[in-house]
Amino acid sequence: MALAGREGLEKYRAVFEAASDGIALQYPGTWEIVDVNPAMCRMYGYSKEEIMHINPALLFSGEDPLAMEKAGARLQAAMSGHPQLFDWHARHRDGHTFWIQVSLKLMQIGPQAYVLSLVRDITDRKRIEQELHDSKISLEQAQQLAQLGTWRWDAINDVVTGSSEASRILGVDQPITQGEFIEIIHPEDRTRVAKAIRKAGESDVPFSQEFRFLRSDGSVLWVHSVGKTVFEDGRPLYSFGTIQDITDRKRFEQELQESETILAQAQQLAHLGSWRWDVQRDVLKMSDEGYRIMGLKPGEIGLNYSRFLGFIHPDDRGEMEKAITATVNEGLMYRQVHRLVRLDRSVRWIQCEGKMISTEDQPAVMLGTMQDITEIKNAERAVEDARAQAELFLDLMGHDINNMNQVALGYLEMALNKLHRGEQIGPADVVLVEKPLETLESSSNLIRNVKKLQRARSENMATQAMDIGEVLTWVKDRALHAPGRDITIDYRPAYGFRVMANELIWDMFSNIVTNAVKHSDPKKPLHVRIAVDRVFEAKQEYYRVSVEDNGPGIPDDTKRQIFSRLQHGRGRPRSGGLGLYLVSTLASQFHGRVWVEDRVPGDHTRGSRFVVMLPALRAEDANSDAEARA
Structure with a gap:
């Protein structure tokens, strides 16, 4: 480079003085500084006079690898006509060092050749580069810790590149094509992932898949990869995303699933x-x-x-x-x-x-x-029931049926003795035959109730949808035919009150009405009123059936025991029939309950009211029952 003429020198001087970068002229061979501009003086902290008489070596840090010998080599190359551009470490007058970028060129000014040094302070750039480098290192370390790599697919050149962690995960140390990428996916996952990749490359749909890789060493890795494609004029330009090694997580999930399966199986068994x-x-x-x-x-x-x-x-x-x-x-x-x-x-x-x-x-x-613990409870109940039934049968044979037989035998012996004496049995002696027949009928009824009780307590009796209205109508008609009794039953037939029960529901309500007839004065008219109401308890719908009579009523102390012919754990069963005990057993089996109260509150002598509560059949239960019966 050469400058000639006064005008050229003036222009050079103007640029020289106004330049924001430092400029210095040095003699070739001696390194002697012959001129510097103000920017150079500000950069180093020296005056122009000081910097022109200073040893140039003091302007550099001299720290390896930026030793003075290398600076000399750079100057020598510049003097040989080879421009130089390099970064260097400079030293300020106060001793601190800073980064500069140096450009060396051989320049001809008039008859004299000089080395022109253009010096720029690049401390900020070097700091940013260092921060970027540190950030890159931190990112790589974070990716390594998280087993998370980044990748980029150049759609134009079909080249897949990745970060060092992505390369480690894939077991690939060089760029590959998208086809080669798909080929190392596990065969069982390949079709699914290829379809997702193709879809992401054709539309703005993000890519997110978990799949397995087959590495070159034969190992299998689970990865989770997400990505997105960038388009230009409707054509894919490139895709970018992340890939994470989730092999450990998948193994933990598998172990957890196996553990949960074992736990679920153990819970099911227990x-x-x-x-x-x-x-x-x-x-x-x-x-x-x-x-x-x-x-x-x-x-x-x-x-x-x-x-x-x-x-x-x-x-x-x-x-x-x-x-x-x-x-x-x-x-x-x-x-x-x-x-x-x-x-x-x-x-x-x-x-x-x-x-x-x-x-x-x-x-x-x-x-x-x-x-x-239903099976345990059933077993306990079965043992208790077996013991109770044994006590019941023993009591029936040793007490109830024996008493009935003694009564029948007594009357029959009286009739037989009369015949042995040669006497005739006339109309006045009809009681000698009626009483044995009556006691034998009672004995037969008792045995029938025992059989029904056994059936009621059996687990094999299936329930079905039954209409209480139909049952009560039959009970009413049957009770009205009691011979020699003046009975009125007030019941207006109503249908559609459906419950889940079995055929013994007929006996349940029949025993209640029969009990009213049996324990009323046969010489007085008996009035029975039957009613059905819909009630709600604890948000559940029930049908409330009440059977009240104007009979002699039931004292309060008897009310508490009337259904307890066979109360578990309360000692020996008391004598009497099984009708109301059967009613209580059936009501419980049908998920309901039964109790007795005064027809006129507070005055038990004016009749009783038996109340049965049974859960109403819901529509879905009725449908299920109909399907089961079909």
Whole structure:
């Protein structure tokens, strides 16, 4: 480069003085600085006079690898006509170092040749480069820790490149094509992933897939990859995304799934379910076996506290609520045995346990288990029933039937003795035959009721939809034909009151009406009133059947025992018939109840009222029954 003429020198001087970068002129060979501009002086902190007389070596840090010898080599090359551009470490007058970019060129000014040095402070650029480098290192380290790499597919050149972590995950150390990428996907996943990649390359639909890779060493890796394609003029330009090694997570998921399967199988074998109740959000989560215990398919319905209580038998619900409330408020662990009523009306015995897990004295969640102990209860009940039935049969044979036989034998002996004396048996002696017949009929009725009781307690009697109205109409007609009695039955037939029961429901209501006839004064008219009402208890619909009479009534102390011919654990059964005990047994079997009260409240001498409550048949139950019968 050469400058000639006064005008050229003036222009050079103007640019020289105004330049924002540092400029210095040096003699070739000696490095002597012959001129510097103001920017150079500001950059180094020296005056022009100082910098022109300073040893040039003091302007550089001299630190390896930027030693002075290398600076000399750069100057030598520039003097040989080879321009130089390089980064260098400079030293300020106050001693601190900073980065500069140096451009060296040989320049001819008039007859003299100089080395022109253009110096730019690049400290900020170097800081940014260092920050970018540090950021890149941090990113690579973070990707390595997270096993997360980045990738980019150049759609135009069909080249897939990735970060170092992506290369490690894939087991590929060089760019590959998209086809080669798809080929290393596990064969069982390949079609699905290729379809998703193709779809992402044809539309603006993000790519997100979990799949397996076959690495060159034969190992299999699970990865999760997400990506998106950038388009230009409707054509894919490139795709970018991430790929994460999720092999450990998949292994943990598999182990967890196997553990949960084993737990579910163990729960099913033990009929033991587990549950978790978020008290604050009122969300109840149940294991699959817990749902099955409730008669539901796993996850069939969402559960909360009130919905769960709805499955508890009405007679047990109050105690259950008390136990749960005490657990929530006082942190006590509860254990309850209660009955659970399924949607199909079947009843299961459940042992339920729960415990609060609280944080900062605030109720958080309750954890617990529920075990179906119906079979245990049935076994206990079977043993108890067997013992009770043995006592019953012994009592019937040794007391009731024996007494009846003694009465019949007494009258028959009286008739036989009369005949032995040669006397005639006339109309006045008809009682000698009627009484034995009457007692034998009572004995036969007692035996029939025992058989019905055995049937009622059998698990094999299936229930079906039955109309109470039809049953009561039949009972009324049968009772009105009682010989030698003045009986009026006030009952207006009404139909459509459907319940789930079996054929013994006819005996249940017949025994109640027969009891009113049997225990009333045969010399007085008997008035019986039968009514059916629809009532609701605990949000459940029931049919309330009342049978009241104007007979002698039942004293209060007798009311408490009238249905308890065979009360478990209360000692020896008392004598008498089995009719009302059969009524109580059947009402319980049909998930209802029966009681007796005064027809006129407070005055038992003015007649009795027997009340039977049976659950109303819901539409879905009726449909299920119809399908089962079909």
